[in-house]
Amino acid sequence: MEGWKAFLDERERLNLLRRLSPSSTRGPAVVVRAGREYVDFSSNDYLGLSSHPALVAAAEGALGRYGVGAGASRLMSGDLAIHHELEETVAVFKGTEAALVFNSGYQANTGILPALFGRRDAVFADQLCHASQLDGALLSRAKLIRFRHNDPEHLERILAKHRAAFQRALVMTESVFSMDGDRAPLAALLAVCRRHGCRFMVDEAHATGVFGPQGRGCVEAEGLTGEVDLVMGTFSKALGGFGAYLAASRTVVDCLVNSARSFIYTTALPPVVIAANLAALRLCLTGETRGGELLERARSFREALRGRGWAVGGDSQIVPVVVGETDIAVNLSRSIEERGFLALPVRPPTVPEGSARIRFSLTAAHTDGHLSGVLGALGVG
Ligand SMILES: Cc1ncc(COP(=O)(O)O)c(C=O)c1O
Structure with missing residues (x-):
């Protein structure tokens, strides 16, 4: 068993301590974790169809x-x-x-x-x-x-x-x-x-x-x-x-x-x-989904962030805010999490060294209030 522990500790170090964090429930735009509701900016449920x-x-x-x-x-x-x-x-x-x-x-x-x-x-x-x-x-x-x-x-x-x-x-x-x-x-x-x-x-x-x-x-x-x-x-x-x-x-x-x-x-x-x-x-x-509208909202969101000097990439509903070092991304993610927004840090090896980021996934289920709220948490608006 000890041999395994040393082996796994080494792997864990390399994997930068990623942990599972279960939500007790989720809707298209919100998740509940440890009894607290968060607006979810990490979901790929872009059109909010999972509960349509x-x-x-x-x-x-x-x-x-x-x-x-x-x-x-x-x-x-x-x-x-x-x-x-x-x-x-x-x-x-x-x-x-x-x-x-x-x-x-x-x-x-x-x-x-x-x-x-x-x-x-x-x-x-x-x-x-x-x-x-x-x-x-x-x-x-x-x-x-x-x-x-x-x-x-x-x-x-x-x-x-x-x-x-x-x-x-x-x-x-x-x-x-x-x-x-x-x-x-x-x-x-x-x-x-x-x-x-x-x-x-x-x-x-x-x-x-x-x-x-x-x-x-x-x-x-x-x-x-x-x-x-x-x-x-x-x-x-x-x-x-x-x-x-x-x-x-x-x-x-x-x-x-x-x-x-x-x-x-x-x-x-x-x-x-x-x-x-x-x-x-x-x-x-039948034309009931509105991808174009989602892309338009993402464009405005991106522009608002850029206007306050954030390094924002992308040209889609996925809006990465690139901050550089892993600890900056982790701390930023934690600070907006404290304010009720879930946008997870993406760090090496998933992305190249020095380009750690917070990845915001915008979805059709986000309200204007959700968007202005998270922008406020980032000092925009
Ligand atoms: C580009 C790309 N291809 C494939 C997959 C895998 O799809 P799935 O989650 O259905 O296994 C993903 C996401 O997980 C992805 O981002």
Whole structure:
């Protein structure tokens, strides 16, 4: 036991003492911790859909009809018509031939890449790509090469240098970056991909539901529907539910059904979750969600912070306030927490050394009072 304690203490030091902090309850904009209510600026429930009556009613209906679990994997008897209905709706939403639902975004990225790429291939990834994308690339055993964040010219240079050494190549990015809240130059990256014979994969986890007409994402917003080979996204953020999807060609989807291990070797998502995801997509498709309004509020919030000298980044509903050193971010987060606002510090290794930050996620559920309150806590207004 002692050996383990020393080993774990060392790991804990490296992990900078992250701790779980349970909330006893949560709504779209508030959480209750240790009996105190906080306005939540750390949630990805960007549209406040997790408790929307349409999602709740859909989930309740599915619960009554199917019970709690799916009972088996999709390739066994866990495959239900409602899974296919969701996939068909995703394909319509994303304007692709087909779509496949995965049990989470993490499982999607770690399943898709190893199924499509291997030892003789290369994956060129933006430096700030999410851990799940990088883990997928590592699992695929393709050579992982990083290009500078949002820098198509750097990508061009490294492709000119390395592309010829590999059989197939993938360029991979997020469309809205989760920690910086900025957006990838998708059209420029796609042009570089095409010049060098690469496939292009975009993770729309933080764009789905918020960007583009009816929240279809940045690929659609930038007129690139049908051009990007692999468009991945999640139901777990703006769509308020759980799980993820890949929107792609029928050929790719059929291949993944037979080869993506994170799809094959896991129990299908419960129908209650699928029904809620379907309800969320329908709300988007009927124009009932208002991603544009959320982006406009985020723009004003960002401007107010900048006006008082804060170093604010991003170009989305995610507003990082970069303070530099970890202890400054931790102390700032604690001080606004004392005033009833939860915005957690993000520090190395999640972000580069010297760029610790407080990440504010704005959601449609925040009231004007919540926004002016947190700005007041930061000395703005
Ligand atoms: C860019 C990105 N991709 C994938 C994921 C994983 O999605 P999920 O939480 O559904 O596993 C996340 C967030 O967690 C993310 O930020």
